[in-house]
Amino acid sequence: MRGKLPFPHWILKTPVKVYLTYTSENGEPIEKLIFDGLCCHDEKMRQKLDKERRLVTLSGKVIIKGDINPGKLIEGLVKFGEIERPIFSAIRPQNPDGSVFSSELELM
Numbered sequence: 729m730r731g732k733l734p735f736p737h738w739i740l741k742t743p744v745k746v747y748l749t750y751t752s753e754n755g756e757p758i759e760k761l762i763f764d765g766l767c768c769h770d771e772k773m774r775q776k777l778d779k780e781r782r783l784v785t786l787s788g789k790v791i792i793k794g795d796i797n798p799g800k801l802i803e804g805l806v807k808f809g810e811i812e813r814p815i816f817s818a819i820r821p822q823n824p825d826g827s828v829f830s831s832e833l834e835l836m
Contacts, residue, residue, distance in 0.1 A: 732823045735793050735830065740766040742808065746796060746815075746833070749804040759804070763796040769808070774834075776816070786816055788835050795820060795828035806835055 746763040768791040778784050790806055802818035813835040821829045 732825060732827060733829060737793070739768040739791070740793065742767050742769040742790075744769065744790060744792075745807045746790075746792070746802075747804045747807065748797065748802070762802075762804075763792060765792070767792045776834075778816075784816065784836065786834050786836060787813055790833045790835065792831045792833070794830065796831045798828075802831065802833065806833060 744763070744765070744767045745761060747759040748762050749757060749759050752758050769788060770791070771788040773788070774786045776784055776786060796802065803815055806813050806815060816834045816836045818834075819832040821832065823829050
């Protein structure tokens with residue numbers, strides 16, 4: 729089996745905007761919109777250890793179809809209407825043929 733797995737489109741219900749954040753040469757924070765569309769939002773709270781082995785409480789997870797920022801690191805924030813959540817980590821599971829199945833963002 730060397731193909732693409734079918735993505736369950738029926739789970740995409742929540743409108744979301746994903747912003748890539750970085751600082752400019754002048755030291756000003758810049759937000760660049762990299763995705764605006766529907767996602768699957770899971771609000772289940774989880775706890776994970778960060779790089780310094782501190783316990784961090786995550787507020788949920790966002791699953792988006794495909795790769796939203798191909799070949800680049802995904803860091804920044806996610807907006808659900810007026811609510812903003814920073815991205816803790818991003819995972820890109822792959823199909824059997826090597827293409828990206830989805831982008832999964834864990835939120836703080």
